[in-house]
Amino acid sequence: MDSSPTAGLVRLFDAHADLDSFPAAVTAHFSHIFSNPDALQHISPLNAAHPPEAHNDRALVRFRAMVQDTSSSPEIYLAIRKGAQCGGWGLGEDDATLREEPINYAHLRECTVLWAVSVPGESSWCSAVLDAASNSQNYAPHRPPHPHKFPVPYASHIGVQIKIYDNPCAADSFKSTELHSFVGILTFEPLHADLELDTPGLVPTLHVLFSRPVPTTIVPRVYPDFPAKTIRDELIAWIAASSLAGDHDAAEWVLLSSIARVQSRTPPILPLTLTLSRFPSPADANSMPALSHVLSQIFPIVTTLPLSLNTLNTTSFAPEFKTEDLHSGWLQLPSGSVCLVTEGGVTEGGVSQRGLANLRAVQEMMNGQTLEYVFPYSRFTFNTDVTFVVLSEGKKSAFFHTNVHIPLKPAETATAFDFYKPADAITTPPQETLEMFRRLVGSAKVGAVSIGEGTAEFIQEDFVQERKGTASPSEALSSDDLIHRMMLARLLALSFQEKEITVPIWEKAKALEARRKTRIPQ
Incomplete structure (x- = not known):
């Protein structure tokens, strides 16, 4: 040519x-x-x-x-x-x-x-x-x-x-x-x-x-890619040490929620959304959390939405048609994106009608993985596939309801930890290790796992027995709890590069969920 x-x-x-x-x-x-x-x-x-x-x-x-x-x-x-x-x-x-x-x-x-x-x-x-x-x-x-x-x-x-x-x-x-x-x-x-x-x-x-x-992983990936346990453990340890004050459980929840994607719309099997509470606010409202830099090192598409009164009241979260032109919004993001929402910049003050509409758009996107585009005389809803991690200073998110909530618990050795250090202050693993991290999360993003008949029967019987052993009606497990735990088990299997949910994976899901609940005041 x-x-x-x-x-x-x-x-x-x-x-x-x-x-x-x-x-x-x-x-x-x-x-x-x-x-x-x-x-x-x-x-x-x-x-x-x-x-x-x-x-x-x-x-x-x-x-x-x-x-x-x-x-x-x-x-x-x-x-x-x-x-x-x-x-x-x-x-x-x-x-x-x-x-x-x-x-x-x-x-x-x-x-x-x-x-x-x-x-x-x-x-x-x-x-x-x-x-x-x-x-x-x-x-x-x-x-x-x-x-x-x-x-x-x-x-x-x-x-x-x-x-x-x-x-x-x-x-x-x-x-x-x-x-x-x-x-x-x-x-x-x-x-x-x-x-x-x-x-x-x-x-x-x-x-x-x-x-x-272009694939949602940007760089093409296949699943399963490689035996992942050692690399997975190293990845969780690095996320914890670099951005979460040594909190391994919080790091694991961040990893699992970030590799989630829409599995089905009918019935809806949507990504787990995560709130990480007790997360310190920055001294400077413009500071970016170290977690944002860390996620950007391993995931291909990461956007940080820094909530503040100015952002809520003066910017658009949903696309809007103005003067014969479609203006974009914070949430017009491609499938496969990880959206890190930070609440630390919100101070006292009023939220305008635009701000309320923006908050509603985020919550609706979390709940149903859809986003409304606003036109002069109509609104059109478009499907999305974006995972959300919310960082909140309080006991829970001030604005959003998410599927999972875990309070941050810094390690005892992580004194005076800087949650907002710049990207160049973060110690990164060797390039070969970073590439293995990226292969792991990329292949998990496109992976699919099944569940064998024997494991399904075990899980059903185990769940029934657990319900029978519930101490009080307030602690009773529901069908929603089973669905939630199955979604968690699936994400765990993907993170281990497994083709099936196994009994050991199910037990890991139960243990991870139990440890999370112990952190939440009753």
Whole structure:
């Protein structure tokens, strides 16, 4: 293939007879050329280290991104230009003769227009793994043209207008918060919604040649990956020592809740949500808990939502359509995300109607794994798959009800522990160990476990006997307790890279739950 993607596109057009099938032929052609994952490494990435302005005009780039907005109407383009030349993919956009000549309406076609952004909360090590072959340089900080379309306010990111010409593919394949790797030709063009303005601004625009879905683990993982007990123990010990003052049980609960995902929507089998109470508040409201840095070292997508009165009352948690444009919100996150909610920054004061709506959006997302998008005359609910860990200074969360609550219990040796130390102050394991941690949690995120008939019968009988032995009605176990414990056993099996829930796993789940309950005042 030519070093210029445009030359390859034009040559393919000249050899293709059917105009209607040409976009699909482009997708098939370029997708085949880069079918080997190693071949993709030779395409320059579009990211913070390689911003749009660092690339030549019409450069071939790849953009690992989250689809943020699919509400734009299709764009009409001239598929054949003067002299039977190829149209679309940004070709001829600056050709003044197009405005002077009569238009052959038979040559008009539609392309789908989306807005996509850098993956919110993507850990830096993911880019180091997937973009390792690319040489980064020092560029001026990128100023995204529409920062309101990124979930985290004021965060550095890349925002790009995406144009997809293989429309049947686009109609079925791209939905809000999905992750895709877009490969195409980079230009700067007016925003589709601003075309009728006298002086529309230019935004980075990617004319897609082909795309591929990105797994929720960012870096592909398989399950089971390896015998995990030793690595699992080391991971829990590191989380505890680095961010939770040596509390191993709290670290284990954080690990288990973070690897959870939606198993079923009918019936609902949703991730366990966790509140870690008695967690000290920071001296500086802007400080990030060390737990956030630790989780970002091992999980691919981690977002910290720092609750404060200002955040609650002045920012949006749910996406909202304003002035013909979808503004993002804190909770517009891709599947597989871990969301760490910190309550330590909330001080005395009033919560506005917007703040109450924001709190309600978080709770509804925890309860049902759905998020409402607010439009002028309607609301639409979209499915989510995000795990939540809440850090609360009080006896329990001040705002949310979660499935699991465990008070922090620092180890006796952890005196004057700094829960808010910066990332560079955290002692990290050797790189080989870190990679094993990442493989463990990644494979657990995509894993599935079963339960044998014999184990199921044992669990049922064990639960019945436990109910009979309950000392008082207030301590009586319910069917919800059984469901909760089964979910916990499943997460334990996943964390051990086991294919089945076994009797020993069940016993571990009971013991972990019993230790948790002893910490909670009756």
